[in-house]
Amino acid sequence: MTVIEVIQRSAGFLERKGVDSARLAAELILARVLRLPRLQLYLNFERSLAEPELEQMRELVQRRARREPLQHILGTVSFCGIELEVNKDVLIPRPETEVLAEKAWTLAKEWASGNPVALDFGTGSGCLAIALAARAPQAQLHALDVSPAALAVARRNAVKHLPDGRIVFHESNGFVSLPPALRFDLLVSNPPYIATAEIDTLEPEVKDFDPRLALDGGADGLDFYRRLAAEAPARLAPGGHLLAEFGDGQSPALEALFNAPPWRVVEVLPDFTRRPRHLHAVVAG
Ligand SMILES: C[S@@+](CC[C@H](N)C(=O)[O-])C[C@H]1O[C@@H](n2cnc3c(N)ncnc32)[C@H](O)[C@@H]1O
Incomplete structure (x- = not known):
């Protein structure tokens, strides 16, 4: 599956689960899995994901679908421009x-x-x-x-x-x-x-x-x-x-x-x- 396919499927799944800003959440989670800045995803839409990457993506998207906050999944939040562990x-x-x-x-x-x-x-x-x-x-x-x-x-x-x-x-x-x-x-x-x-x-x-x-x-x-x-x-x-x-x-x-x-x-x-x-x-x- 390619980056763009993963984003679309994950966003659709999260939306059906009632998650706000589902597309953004899907992109941020995938960026974390691939260890890329989010905007880099746009330059890599056709890249194929390896099975371990897909596996990790599924697990994190499931957590968000259970309404765990994105900040817990990513482990950080920005406050006044300072990146804090949460x-x-x-x-x-x-x-x-x-x-x-x-x-x-x-x-x-x-x-x-x-x-x-x-x-x-x-x-x-x-x-x-x-x-x-x-x-x-x-x-x-x-x-x-x-x-x-x-x-x-x-x-x-x-x-x-x-x-x-x-x-x-x-x-x-x-x-x-x-x-x-x-x-x-x-x-x-x-x-x-x-x-x-x-x-x-x-x-x-x-x-x-x-x-x-x-x-x-x-x-x-x-x-x-x-x-x-x-x-x-x-x-x-x-x-x-x-x-x-x-x-x-x-x-x-x-x-x-x-x-x-x-x-x-x-x-x-x-x-x-x-x-x-x-x-x-x-x-x-
Ligand atoms: C609404 S949170 C605020 C956390 C942080 N200052 C912020 O703005 O994100 C309130 C904090 O007060 C702490 N707290 C609750 N009861 C307390 C008490 N009796 N004495 C001291 N701290 C307490 C909680 O553990 C929690 O960390």
Whole structure:
């Protein structure tokens, strides 16, 4: 079978299984099997595949047909132009979270006095901490997660992209296991924010493959924001900043929570579809 035949058959099969962007998925999987950049496939349409290549292609396409995310099959995702390892132990970084990363490094780069100390709360793959460290070299980075398996992925990603030791990782349930004297100028977080009962209504790629721990925000999805509102002031330096992603429709609840002392909402930022998705708040100085 030739490259073009494999692409057409795989795309048709994936489409029948209800997979989004089936042709793109087929091309990306085949490019991975043949170890070629995707566009090179177009210059090799008539090339015949060897039996082991076909065998591997069938296996990976079957995985995608079972709705395993493409990023798990390929093993990587690009976040702010940085190629990160992902697997079942971490949330796949989403494009909208890049807005939060950009806001965080902009704030850190504009820091007037000394080097800002920043914390990524619930780091998962390490995407936010790594993007922030890469774009704001003067920032001192800490990252925490309750999941040791997620931290192992985040550490591997950090070693690959940053000089050793740029990010200090902490295994911690919230702030509990952080060194008591540690204070931050900037706290960035994309916490779990899906209401528990909603999780089973999500696409199979999310509900069956993203870790529950990364999704479940409690009965109304807001548990982690209440926890941050209550506990973060003691961990932030006076005037410290919080940047947090939240779910579609949660903006009014978040603004109410963070417009109460000692907090003040600075702005709510939209995602690429102009929906409010990111909170910027400061704690009283
Ligand atoms: C929505 S994911 C975000 C991951 C990553 N920051 C991103 O933006 O792709 C939330 C992360 O919070 C972590 N988490 C859940 N409960 C936690 C807790 N009690 N303390 C610390 N981290 C927690 C999860 O393990 C998960 O990695």
